[in-house]
Amino acid sequence: MSRLFSFHRMMVISSSTFTQLVRMKVFYFLVVFVLAILVAHFFKLPHTSGPESSAHEELRMLKNATIGAMSLFATIFAITGTALLIPKDIEDRTLYSILSKPVPRLDYLAGKLLGIISVIFVAMFAMDLVMTGALELRSNKVMNEVLTSAAQQGYDAEATEAARQEVLRHGSTWSLQAGVLALFLKTVILASLALFFSTFSTSTLFTVIMSFVVFFIGHIVGDIREYLELMNNGETSIGSSLTKAVGIIIPDFALFNVTDEAIAGKTIPLSAALRLTLIAVVYAALYTVISWFIFADKEF
Amino acid sequence: MNTAVEIHHLVKDFRTPMTRKPFRAVDDISLTIKTGEVYGLIGPNGSGKSTVMKALLGLVRPTSGSCQIFGNDSLRVDSRHEVGFLPENPYFYKHLSGEETLRFYGKLCGMRGKKLQTRIDELLELVSLDKARKRRLGGYSKGMLQRIGLAQALIQKPQLVILDEPTAGVDPIGSRQIRDLIFELRDQGITVFLCSHLLEQVQEVCDQVGIIFEGKMIKEGSLEELISVENQTEIILQDASPELIAQIEALASSEAQVIRSGKPRTTLERLFLTATQSNSSQPPS
The missing domain is CATH 3.40.50.300 (P-loop containing nucleotide triphosphate hydrolases)
Incomplete structure (x- = not known):
C-alpha cells in the first residue's frame, strides 16, 4: 500500500530537482558574488580622522552590499525558479512518466519545493561563509586602525573599550547570522507562494508577476493594518476585517526586515529568530497544502 | 486467464x-x-x-x-x-x-x-x-x-x-x-x-x-x-516449378475463382532492414 506521503520519494524528487538546477549553472552566480565581495573588500572610506568616525561604516557597507546581493539572488531565484519547474515538467511531458509511477502528487510537489529550497540554502550558506570571512578580515583591519587612532588621540580605557565594542558590533555577529536566516526564511515563503500559483496558472509569466505582487503586498500589509486600526480607534470595520483576512492569507514580509537591523549592528534576540522560523514553516506548509489540493485534481 | x-x-x-x-x-x-x-x-x-x-x-x-x-x-x-x-x-x-x-x-x-x-x-x-x-x-x-x-x-x-x-x-x-x-x-x-x-x-x-x-x-x-477474409485461401509455395503452378491454377479454376497468383512481395521495411543489416556486416571499404 502506498502511503499518502513518502519521505524517501520526496527526497528522490528533491535531489533530482537540486541536480537539475545545479546543472542549469545557477551557482555561477556565486562567482559573481565573490568578485563583488572582493571589490567591496578593497573599497575604503576616508575614516582616518578618529575612532568615532566612519570606521564601522565600512563594515556596514560591506554587509549591506553582500546581504543585498544575497537577497537579490534568493528572491529572484525563489520566484522564477519555482515558477518554471512544474510548467516545464508538464510541457516536456516528464510529469506523465513521473506520475505514472506510484508517486502521490503531494510527494512530487513537496519534493520540487524542497529541491528549490535546498539550492537557495546551499547558495546562501556559501555566500554567508564568504561574507563572514570577508567581514572578519575587514573587522580586524578596522579594529587595528581604530585602536591605533584611539591611542594616538589619548583615549582613556573606557573610551577605547567603547570604540572596540562598536567595531565588534558591526563585525560578524550571531545577530547578523539571524538576519541572514530571516532572509532565507522569507525566500522559503516566497518559493512556496510561487509553487501555489504555478499549480493553477497557465503561464510562467503569470506566476512570476503574481508572486512579486503578493511579495509587495506582504511588505505593506502590516502598515495598512496599523493605519486602519488607528483610523477606527480599535473598532471593527469591513475594511479592517478585510485587511485582517488578507493579513492571514498573505504573510507580513515586513516582519522579516530584521535583516536591516542586523546590518545596522542591532541585536536580534533568539526568540525573534525562533518566531520568524515558526511563521515561515507555517506559511510554507499552508501554501504547500493548498497547492496540493489544487494539484490533486489537475488533469494532464 | x-x-x-x-x-x-x-x-x-x-x-x-x-x-x-x-x-x-x-x-x-x-x-x-x-x-x-x-x-x-x-x-x-x-x-x-x-x-x-x-x-x-x-x-x-x-x-x-x-x-x-x-x-x-x-x-x-x-x-x-x-x-x-x-x-x-x-x-x-x-x-x-x-x-x-x-x-x-x-x-x-x-x-x-x-x-x-x-x-x-x-x-x-x-x-x-x-x-x-x-x-x-x-x-x-x-x-x-x-x-x-x-x-x-x-x-x-x-x-x-x-x-x-x-x-x-x-x-x-x-x-x-x-x-x-x-x-x-x-x-x-x-x-x-x-x-x-x-x-x-x-x-x-x-x-x-x-x-x-x-x-x-x-x-x-x-x-x-x-x-482474415473468411471466403479466401492463400497457399505460399517455395521453389515451385512453372509447370506445377500451372497445374494448381488449372485445378483451382475448375472448382473456385482464382483471384491472384504471382510472387509474394516483401515489405519495403523488410527490404530496408535486410539491406542495412547486410551492409553493416560488411567492413567499411
Missing part, C-alpha cells in the same frame, strides 16, 4: 473556455485486456487513444465510467505499482544521463541499492544503450530517447506496460528493436497495451485490437478474427 485492464463505459468530457458545450474526447468505451495479451488500440490522430491511456494512468479523471488495473481503481496511486508507461514523444530530464534517468525512476518505485543497479544494467543492455549510459539525455537521438523511455517503463518489472505511439518518429531499425522488445515482453507473460496509428506494426505484434474513432470504439476483437 486473469484480467489486467478493465475499462467500463469510460466517458471523458473536456471543458473548453468560452463554449458551453464540453468536448467529448472519449464516448462510452469499454474494453478488457487479459493478462499476457498484447492489445492494440488504433485510430486516427485525435480519436481519443491517448485520453483512454491517461485515464488508465489516473492522469485524467473520467467524467463517468471506471478504469481498473489488476482490480485496482486506476485513480489510486497503488494501481501504478504494476504499470510501466511510455508516453508519446517522451522527454525526460535532459540534465540526467541514461543511467541516472533509470536510477531516478527506479527510486521513485521504491527500489534501491544493488537490486536497482542490477536492474539498470539489465535494462541498458536490453535496450542497447549500455555504451551511452553516461551520456546526458540532451545528446540522445529520438530513437535512443524512445528506448530509454521503454527502459524506464520497465524499471520496476511491471506486469502491465502501456505504450503510447512507441515507434513514432523512430527509424525502421529502432522501430524493429522496439517491436522485438514487445515480443520479448509477451514471451515473459507481461501484458502490453499499446496505441498507434501505424497499422502494420499493430498487426504484427497484437493479439487483440480495438479501433477507436471520434471517441467511440467502432470495432474490437482478436486480430485473426478481424483481418
Whole structure:
C-alpha cells in the first residue's frame, strides 16, 4: 500500500530537482558574488580622522552590499525558479512518466519545493561563509586602525573599550547570522507562494508577476493594518476585517526586515529568530497544502 | 486467464473556455485486456487513444465510467505499482544521463541499492544503450530517447506496460528493436497495451485490437478474427516449378475463382532492414 506521503520519494524528487538546477549553472552566480565581495573588500572610506568616525561604516557597507546581493539572488531565484519547474515538467511531458509511477502528487510537489529550497540554502550558506570571512578580515583591519587612532588621540580605557565594542558590533555577529536566516526564511515563503500559483496558472509569466505582487503586498500589509486600526480607534470595520483576512492569507514580509537591523549592528534576540522560523514553516506548509489540493485534481 | 485492464463505459468530457458545450474526447468505451495479451488500440490522430491511456494512468479523471488495473481503481496511486508507461514523444530530464534517468525512476518505485543497479544494467543492455549510459539525455537521438523511455517503463518489472505511439518518429531499425522488445515482453507473460496509428506494426505484434474513432470504439476483437477474409485461401509455395503452378491454377479454376497468383512481395521495411543489416556486416571499404 502506498502511503499518502513518502519521505524517501520526496527526497528522490528533491535531489533530482537540486541536480537539475545545479546543472542549469545557477551557482555561477556565486562567482559573481565573490568578485563583488572582493571589490567591496578593497573599497575604503576616508575614516582616518578618529575612532568615532566612519570606521564601522565600512563594515556596514560591506554587509549591506553582500546581504543585498544575497537577497537579490534568493528572491529572484525563489520566484522564477519555482515558477518554471512544474510548467516545464508538464510541457516536456516528464510529469506523465513521473506520475505514472506510484508517486502521490503531494510527494512530487513537496519534493520540487524542497529541491528549490535546498539550492537557495546551499547558495546562501556559501555566500554567508564568504561574507563572514570577508567581514572578519575587514573587522580586524578596522579594529587595528581604530585602536591605533584611539591611542594616538589619548583615549582613556573606557573610551577605547567603547570604540572596540562598536567595531565588534558591526563585525560578524550571531545577530547578523539571524538576519541572514530571516532572509532565507522569507525566500522559503516566497518559493512556496510561487509553487501555489504555478499549480493553477497557465503561464510562467503569470506566476512570476503574481508572486512579486503578493511579495509587495506582504511588505505593506502590516502598515495598512496599523493605519486602519488607528483610523477606527480599535473598532471593527469591513475594511479592517478585510485587511485582517488578507493579513492571514498573505504573510507580513515586513516582519522579516530584521535583516536591516542586523546590518545596522542591532541585536536580534533568539526568540525573534525562533518566531520568524515558526511563521515561515507555517506559511510554507499552508501554501504547500493548498497547492496540493489544487494539484490533486489537475488533469494532464 | 486473469484480467489486467478493465475499462467500463469510460466517458471523458473536456471543458473548453468560452463554449458551453464540453468536448467529448472519449464516448462510452469499454474494453478488457487479459493478462499476457498484447492489445492494440488504433485510430486516427485525435480519436481519443491517448485520453483512454491517461485515464488508465489516473492522469485524467473520467467524467463517468471506471478504469481498473489488476482490480485496482486506476485513480489510486497503488494501481501504478504494476504499470510501466511510455508516453508519446517522451522527454525526460535532459540534465540526467541514461543511467541516472533509470536510477531516478527506479527510486521513485521504491527500489534501491544493488537490486536497482542490477536492474539498470539489465535494462541498458536490453535496450542497447549500455555504451551511452553516461551520456546526458540532451545528446540522445529520438530513437535512443524512445528506448530509454521503454527502459524506464520497465524499471520496476511491471506486469502491465502501456505504450503510447512507441515507434513514432523512430527509424525502421529502432522501430524493429522496439517491436522485438514487445515480443520479448509477451514471451515473459507481461501484458502490453499499446496505441498507434501505424497499422502494420499493430498487426504484427497484437493479439487483440480495438479501433477507436471520434471517441467511440467502432470495432474490437482478436486480430485473426478481424483481418482474415473468411471466403479466401492463400497457399505460399517455395521453389515451385512453372509447370506445377500451372497445374494448381488449372485445378483451382475448375472448382473456385482464382483471384491472384504471382510472387509474394516483401515489405519495403523488410527490404530496408535486410539491406542495412547486410551492409553493416560488411567492413567499411
